[in-house]
Amino acid sequence: MHVPELRTGDAGPGPRGSLFTVEFELEGQQFVALNGGPHFKFNEAISIAVTCETQEEVDELWSKLTADGGSEGRCGWLKDRFGLSWQIVPSALPRLLQHPDPATAARVMQAMMQMKKLDIARLEEAAR
Template sequence: MNNKIYPCIWLDKNGKEAAGYYKSIFPDTHIAEDNGLVQMLSISGQNLMLLSAGPQFKPNASISFLIASENEEETVRLFNELSVGGIVLMPLDSYPFSTKYGWVRDKFGVTWQLYTGEKGNTDQYFIPTLMYVNQQNGRAKEAIELYTRIFPGSQTESVMEYDGQEDTKGNVQHAQFHIDHFTMACMDSSIQHQFNFDEGISLVVITADQQETDYYWNNLVQEGGKESMCGWLKDKFGVSWQIVPQKLMILMNQDDREKAKKVTDALMQMQKIDIDKLSAISAA
């Protein structure tokens, strides 16, 4: 499974609690890393990063996680488990597109779409689903075009459009696509929502070297994107990305804690990550 790309959930310093909660609900799940700030979950071999960073941002329904199962009983179980302490956004019921479907926000603010049916051409347990709302409404197809053009190994699997009855004609009801062999989905919504894309849920891209870091950074901030700090950026739709060189993990987790702190301090002053500069600081 491709773990070069994975979602990150920003939490208010309760990542340990959330990690234990998800571990108790999802099958074949374990905590692969826990350094206090970051808890990395492996869910059926798929990475989900929890960032216990504070109250500045919160996850919202602009990015939800779709779990498809051919077993209705499993859909019901997941819906019931995730509803405890949470809020039901769409009741568990039969819909034209699924015999059993529900949408729920769990007690940590993360939203899940539980779907009975085939998951398509993917082996992922969950599929990040981007919802284009408010000023971004109607741009789902444009986003697919951008992402599949930037990332290698990309393709659009399916696009289902509204016919004009439930939403604006031509808007995306549901689309599934792959970027660098990582499966994502997206949709448009013409309903006014009280949220937009933000740092509450971001997408992490692990890069092999500086050249690859530069490539993704430069392409994702083009045409109206925005650079942020510590490898974070927003693309022109407002979706947050973290472009992270693989070597950064090694430099920040080395045994020499003094050198690791120097690397971290230098990182905090950067926008795009300069891995050669951080390597030089570590070697000094």
């Protein structure tokens, strides 16, 4: 049975009629979110990773997700206005970090560690 959202009844948890679960889709991936109430808050143990092909995609997602109270983290991580952690990762990053030359991979890692929003051109420059 497909239920896009479920609201609480008289037995709770939470006030009657409050949102308990909701189903949604991002880029073809199905998710179910559970309202944990004040007892269960978001933390970095759970994040949504998004792979981007271009710097424009990275920039757009970064801007939208940090807007209205979101915050930047290090190494491509951010929190949206609700406190949910996201990883905005250019598709070039894994390739560069797995370079056959360990010194090249180390330079890429060092460059990434200095960034908040990941910059594909700077990562590729570090690899050269």
